Amino acid sequence: MWGGGGREHTLVWKLKKSPRVDKIYCAPGNGGIARDAECIPIAAEDIKGLADFAEKERIDLTVAGPEVPLVAGIGDLFASRGLKLFGPQAKAALLEGSKLFAKDVMVKYGVPTAAYKVFQDSDKALSFVRELGGPCVVKADGLAAGKGVIIAKDTAEAEDAVRLIMEKRSFGEAGSSLLVEELLEGEEVSVLAFTDGKTIIPLAASQDHKRAYDCDQGPNTGGMGAYSPPPVYTEDLHAQVLRDVLEPVINGLAADGIQYKGVIYAGLMLTKKGPYVLEFNCRFGDPETQVVIPRLKTDLFEVMEAVVDERLDDVQLEWDPRAAVCVVMASGGYPGSYAKGKVITGLDELPPNVLDFHAGTALTGEQLVTDGGRVLGVTGFGTTIAEAVQSVYAGVEKIHFEGMHYRRDIAHRALKKGLKICDPA
Structure with a gap:
């Protein structure tokens, strides 16, 4: 790996x-x-x-x-x-490598997605967002480590996003082209699926938290936490996503001579009109993997081998019925600049129903120290999401490193008024 x-x-x-x-x-x-x-x-x-x-x-x-x-x-x-x-392979991975390619595939095969325009010139992009005169989404076309999508609440923020991507080139060559999309409203859900190019088997759904701070405030990050399963994602929605999103894309690529083998990630917005695709990724999500894979009871190696050998139709997935919640513990300053080398303590004191997955850590002699923006993903389990929340934060409280930052409201949408930090009402 x-x-x-x-x-x-x-x-x-x-x-x-x-x-x-x-x-x-x-x-x-x-x-x-x-x-x-x-x-x-x-x-x-x-x-x-x-x-x-x-x-x-x-x-x-x-x-x-x-x-x-x-x-x-x-x-x-x-x-x-x-x-x-x-x-x-590369042609299939373009679903993530180029947002424009992904949009073209979705439009061609009738997959619901936000209306958009593409620009290679910043002046034309600025003119367009001024014409819109309201909220929109500005996306760098290429890879930007999960940070090239900017949700602009008004024209001024949209202009700043265009300049950041195309003029300042904050995301490098990923910003040589950009997309301006309509802003969709609803709840976001992440759906992963295994596919060998013929058979498609979705995994349990999850919901992540991109913003840096509580109540979905602050800049976008690579992800500050996730939980699974999201109550908003019903069996009917599951069937609809398979029928209207995953099958048209995988089968459409195959019709174009592109076999997609591996895992596909669909980032969805559950709108009043149904699920719309926000993005596709060509690999497992992060931190969604930290809540979905621990719930998978099936041997992961055997599933992956079946994908590679094109016999996924022989596989059935089994799931732990418990809920899982992951809280990302980040370095102070993330997603901006941050210090490294801070000693991490408390991992040997975690409760038995809590796991620690390392993101940005290193060993200095016998000491474990911070070595990245996102340092740890702490995952807890429970018979309900509320219990899983209690479990994970009980684990988080045992851990310490200088300057650590984490959100205290992971899964707040699932709990509605169960968390006082963010009252959706």
Whole structure:
């Protein structure tokens, strides 16, 4: 596996439980992953180095972590060498690599999504948002580590977003083109699905929290927490998403000669008109993985192997009926600048129904220290979401590092008035 975040730690932790897995390597890993896998000093973006390692060590299956190598073509490179990889090849990974490509696919195959316009010129984009004169969403076309989407409440914020993306190039070449979309209203839900290009099996749904601060305030982040299952996501919605979103995209790509194999992530807005797609990702979500995968009772290795071997129709997923809630503990200042090297304590005091998944940690001698913006994903369980919330925050209270920041309202939409921090009324 490549990567070194909370998503990768969760996948490593789950794969280690398979009786068919003897050894796991992770490149480059982190301080927590090191307890479950052998970390190797290969950068996640070094696709040749990863392929060379897999070939040399005769790795039976490599699992995708972050999206950059997928968009860069690591799937194609592995296939050319006869190496097995769980993850889509480059043409399919463009669903995440280019928002414009994803929009074109959705429009072509009738998948509900927000109305939009595309711009390569900042002056024209600025003129358009002024014409709109109200709320909108401004998106960098390319990869921006989950931070290239800006929800603008008014024209001034939309103008700032255009300048940030196209003139200041805060997201690099990802901002050479941008999309301006209508702002959809409703609740957001994340739906992951396994697919071998023919069969599609959705996983349990989840809802994440992108804003940095309580009550969904502050800048967007890579994700400050998540919970599963979201009560708003009913069985009827589940069937509708499979029929109107996942099947048209996977089957449409196949009709265009693009086989999508791996996991697909659909970020949805549940509007009054039904579910609309906000984005697609070509890999597991973060921190959604930290609540969905721990609820999966089925052997993850066997599922991934079935995807790669194109026999997913033989698989049935089993789920832990308990709810799961993940709280991300971040460095002070995140998603802006932050310090590293702060000593982390309290992980040995976590309650038995609480797990810690490491995102930005490192080992300095015997000491575990912070090494990133998002440091830990702490996941708790309960028979209800309210119980899971109590469990996870009981765990969070045991942990300490200097400057730590976390949201205290994760799952507040599910609890409605059960949390006094954010009263939706």
